[in-house]
Amino acid sequence: MLIKILMAGFGGQGIMSMGQLLAYSGMLEKKAVAWIPSYGPEMRGGTANCSVTISTSPINSPVVTEPDILVAMNRPSLDKFEDALKSGGKLFINSSLINRSVKRQDIETYYVPANELAGLLSESKVLNMIMMGALLQVAPLVSPMSVMESLRMMLPESKHHLLSLNSRALQMGAAVFKNQTAKENSIVAG
Amino acid sequence: MSLVLKKGNEVVGEAAIRSGCRCYFGYPITPQSELPEYLARRLPQVGGVFVQAESEIAAINMVYGAASTGVRVMTSSSSPGISLKQEGISYIAASQLPCVIVNIMRGGPGLGGIQASQSDYFQATKGGGHGDYRLIVLAPSSVQEIADLVKEGFQLADTYRNPVMILGDGILGQMMEPVDLGSGDVGELPDKPWAARGKKGRRSRNVINSLYLDSEKLEQLNLSLQKKYRLIAERETRAETYLTEDAQIVVAAYGMTARICKEAVDMVRKKGIRAGLFRPITLWPYPEKELRLAAQHSQAVLTVEMSAGQMVEDVRLSLNGEVPVEFYGRLGSMVPSAGEVFEEIQRISKKIGEVK
Structure with missing residues (x-):
């Protein structure tokens, strides 16, 4: 297994953390992983994206030009990276912020209203965990248990009270696709 | 073995501490600021000294001073900042002081950009400062290799009393990969009887100096430096080869680019093209013999760089016309993709077929 993932959005959406968490989880599962950030000089706002490679054999190039999976958290990210996605690849769209449908016909698209779902938890900061839950439900790259274990290790102890909130967000994201195919999901979003 | 997920830049810092480095002087610049x-944060925890200097020039001269006392010392910067340090680097080389200098390259020339590049190869390997001096230049291609080469760098610097440069690019500095940092037990550091740290009962004091107004004495210094450089060139070349035994086309690349090329080599192998990879780990001394051996049965060597073609000159010098050398590069922080390198190898393969 060699999967290349590109995650993109604007600064503050937790794109970098989401990618790091995925890489960390892969490492805990003894997979080869790499995480590469790309962002401008701004502290917040601006565009941010990161690429994650997860593999069961050593990784040659960690540079992702044609991802197998694209996570687009806002409209400019979709506009910029839609064409780069590999044919047959999976596209995850934050449908709360993206008001257009996908142009490509040769990919699987999954719509996740991440901001709205985060609103239900009264915490906008967990929208990345909601997206992560949805992603892992469709593409089981790592187990949600590894994600929670990684989060426990990445967060300082003073933040451990947030673990249960993050766990709920992860489950909420997964629930979007529990009993649904991509086609049904696009009809719902359509 | 215990793995942690860490950024390349942070691993430079941790590996330096675990190599006994206790002094760091630098000035922040993207894409290496995670290192300072x-x-x-870390140096004060181990009784070390961290100074953010007022400029890169000040920082390198602080390194000059600290290295004179024999402590293990490091500085780091990115391309424009490394240009500023060149005068000090030349003085340190002339004074034969050990230290480690890290350049996490970004796009140039000028202020350039903040993304990765490999366009400081000439500056690193041919002497960016004045005079007949050499740096030992090590080029890691993974976060694990950063840890290994920083440790090796401090050893080489002490062994030869010579500055060592770790030459990485912005991707390598900012990427995270699992890394085993080792125990951090460096054992006893080598004795440095030349260091300026008091007479300690000797009759004369040690002097650290790079000024020789007497031309004969300056020539003697230069001759002894050249002797040292020849010894390093004989003993310290390092390179990795991948599938070169039967390769018709050898791709030569270093650092991050080498990993992209490795993927391209695997891609063309699936198409039945016999390609291999040669990756120099020491850029100076350049592993000339290793390259000649890797390319001995090949019909072409393709050099790939994130530059307009700098290492390609050392590839040509090493092969001395025995094998035709081609070049592919991207400029201004654009990163060549495995697909582009794949196309290049295919093009060269076709050309070789036509010549036959």
């Missing part, structure tokens, strides 16, 4: 940030 990390050491600002």
Whole structure:
């Protein structure tokens, strides 16, 4: 297994953390992983994206030009990276912020209203965990248990009270696709 | 073995501490600022000294001073900042002081950009400062290799009393990969009887100097430096080869680019093209013999760089016309993709077929 993932959005959406968490989880599962950030000089706002490679054999190039999976958290990210996605690849769209449908016909698209779902938890900061839950439900790259274990290790102890909130967000994201195919999901979003 | 997920820049810092480095002087610049940030926090915890200097020039001269006392010392920067340090680097080389200098390259020339590049190869390997001097230049291609080469760098610097440069690019500095940092037990550091740290009962004091107004004495210094450089060139070349035994086309690349090329080599192998990879780990001394051996049965060597073609000159010098050398590069922080390198190898393969 060699999967290349590109995650993109604007600064503050937790794109970098989401990618790091995925890489960390892969490492805990003894997979080869790499995480590469790309962002401008701004502290917040601006565009941010990161690429994650997860593999069961050593990784040659960690540079992702044609991802197998694209996570687009806002409209400019979709506009910029839609064409780069590999044919047959999976596209995850934050449908709360993206008001257009996908142009490509040769990919699987999954719509996740991440901001709205985060609103239900009264915490906008967990929208990345909601997206992560949805992603892992469709593409089981790592187990949600590894994600929670990684989060426990990445967060300082003073933040451990947030673990249960993050766990709920992860489950909420997964629930979007529990009993649904991509086609049904696009009809719902359509 | 215990793995942690860490950024390349932070691993430079941690590996330096675990190599016994206790002094760091630097000035922040993207894409290596995580390194001084990390050491600002970590060095005081181990009784070390971290100084954010007022400029790169000040920082390199602080390195000059600290290295004179024999302590293990490091500085780091990115391309424009490394240009500023060149005068000090030349003085340190002339004074034969050990230290480690890290350049996490970004796009140039000028202020350039903040993304990765490999366009400081000439500056690193041919002497960016004045005079007949050499740096030992090590080029890691993974976060694990950063840890290994920083440790090796401090050893080489002490062994030869010579500055060592770790030459990485912005991707390598900012990427995270699992890394085993080792125990951090460096054992006893080598004795440095030349260091300026008091007479300690000797009759004369040690002097650290790079000024020789007497031309004969300056020539003697230069001759002894050249002798040292020849010894390093004989003993310290390092390179990795991949599938070169039967390769018709050898791709030569270093650092991050080498990993992209490795993927391209695997891609063309699936198409039945016999390609291999040659990756120099020491850029100076350049592993000339290793390259000649890797390319001995090949019909072409393709050099790939994130530059307009700098290492390709050393590839040509090493092969001395025995094998035709081609070049592919991207400029201004654009990163060549495995697909582009794949196309290049295919093009060369076709050309070789036509010549036959």
